[in-house]
Amino acid sequence: MISDERYLMLYVKIAEPEGYGKPIEVSLDSLADVLYCTQRNVKLIVHKLEEEGFIAWHAGRGRGNRSRMTFLIPREKKLLELAQHYASKGEYKHAFEVIDKYGEGTSVRNQFVEWMNGHFGYRTELIDDEEADILRLPVYRPILTLDPKHIYYAFSAHMVKQLFDCLVQYDRDAGKVVPSLAHAWEHDAGGKRWTFHLRKGASFHHGRDLVAEDVVYSFERLRGSASGWFVRSFAEVKAAGPRTVIIKLESPNWLLPRYLCSPGMSIVPHELVQQDEDFWLHPVGTGPFRYVEWRNDRFIMDANPHYFQGRAHLDGVVIVNMPEDTIIFAKNWEQLIVDHDLRDLQPEQGWQKIEYICNGCSLLTWNLGKDGPQRSIPFRQAIDLLIDRKQMIADLGEDRIHPASGFYPSEQSYRQGECTNVERALELLRECGYQGETIRISTYGIHVQDAEWLRRYLAGFGVNVEVQVESWLTIRDQHVIQNADCLLYCVVFAEDEVCMIELFEQTGNFLREHLSSELLEWVEKKIDLALGIKDPEQRWFEWMDIERKLKEETHVIFLLHKKLNTFYNPHIKGVGVNSLGWIDFKDIWLERAAAN
Incomplete structure (x- = not known):
C-alpha cells in the first residue's frame, strides 16, 4: 500500500484543483520536495506508479521542457479503497488516519463509515481454512480498564464479565443468586461468616485450575481501590483447603452474595497479577472468552473452549473503537446494535426489538x-422546582421518556417528577439572595444536550448557567470535579441495592465526591444498618430513606428516566440484555437457512 499513499500524497499536493485525468506540468525538484527524497528516488517512485497504473508520465525532453504527470484515479476512489483495505486487515485506526490526512474537502469519511456499517455484525469467515463465527461491534468510547478493581463505567464492566468470572452470579429471570465459580455456599446465623466451595474443573485461560488462593488474593487486592468498598467490612478472607474460602465480616452483610456477583469482585490468577505489572494489557481469566489482542482501535477475543459453563457459540468477538463523531452515521446495520448512545434508529423490516426502561436516571449532583x-x-430547591421535565422530554425527545423524582423508574417517580412551581421557586431565589451568579454544569458525551437545554431554560428565570464540556476521561479529573458547581450524568443500576451502595462508597464516584463528609457519615451508618437486615423489603425502606434525605435537602436533582433500544436480526438467536444494558456474547448464535 506504499504506492497508494504516495499517489495520494502527490495528488493532494499537485493535482488540485485540476483533478485527475488532466496532464499537469511538474519538475523533478518539486516532486522531490513533496516526497521528501532525492531526484534519483523520485524517478524510481514515478516509474513504479506508472507501472502500477496510478499515473501517466511524459518526461520533458531538452532544456526548459517540463515533464507532465496525469493522475488516472480519482482521489476519493483511491482513498476509500485504501481505507477499506486497512479496515479489512483490522487496522481501523490507520484507516481513519489516512482519511484525515488525505481526505480534506471530500466525503470519503462519511462514505467509509457507511461502508463500515456493513463490515460490522455476525459473520461466518474462513480463518486458517476453517469456518469461524465472528461478531464485530462498534463502540464510540475506549475500554478504559480491564482491571476489576478500577471499574467505573458499564462498558468496562461488561468487558470484564467476558474475560473473568465471579464466585456467584445473579439470575435476573429467577431473581436469585446462582452458582458460578463457587458451586455451593453457607453462612452462620448472624450473617458474619460465609463459606464458599469452589467447583472442580474451572480453569484459567493459561491452563491452571482455580484454587482458593486466587479468591483470597482477588479480594485482598481490592482494598484501597475504587472497588475497595466491596471489602470494607471484610475482617478476614482465608483459604480452608484448595477449594474452600471463608469470609469473616466485621458486621453482618446479608447482601454479600449480591456483592460477589459484581464484576469488581471478579477472580484473577494470583501468580500472574503478582508477577506482571502489565497483566491488564493482556488479561487472563476464567471467563467465556479469552484475550487475543488489544490496541487503541480494537479489542479481539476468542471463545474459551474449556469454559466450565459451556463453550460460547461464537468463535470470536472484535470490538472496534470508532471515532465518536461517526456515531451519527450508524444506522440500519445488518448486525446487533447494542450501543446506548445511538439515536433515532429504526429496525429493518422483520428485525426484532428489545425496548425497556433503563434502571436508573439522569441527574445533577451539587458540589x-x-x-x-x-x-x-x-x-x-428553587432549581428543582423550576425545571419542567415534561418540557425537557418534549424538546429533546430521543431516549428520554419519563420525568424522574428518584433513582428508580416507577409510576410514582414519573408523577412526582412532573411537579413544577415557578412562583415558589422565584420566591426561594429571593430568599437565598441569589444575584445572578454563574453556575457551572460540568458534563460529557451524550449529556451535553441536556446541559445546554438547562442553560437556555434556566436563563429565562434569571439563573445564569455555564456548561463545561469534558470527555469520558477528563470528567473524572479531580480538578474538574472540585471546580464544578454541579455534575450532570446518568446512573444505571445493574444490581439495584448494590449499585445504590456504590454511589456513596465507591472512591471517585461523582455523588460521593460532592456530598459533605457529615452526610456521607450518616449514609454509611444507614448502609451498615441495611446490610444487617435479612428481609429485602425491610432493607428497601433504608435505601428509600437515603433517597428521601437526598431529595428533601436537594443534594441531588433527579431529571429523567430513559429507555434503551436494541434492534437485532431475527436470525440471530440467544439475544438477551444483561443487567449492564449490554447483550451477552456467550449465548448468541446464528440460525442458518435450512437446506432444501
Missing part, C-alpha cells in the same frame, strides 16, 4: 465542597 449559591438549600 457542597465549593463556595457558591449551590451550597444554599433554598437555591437548590
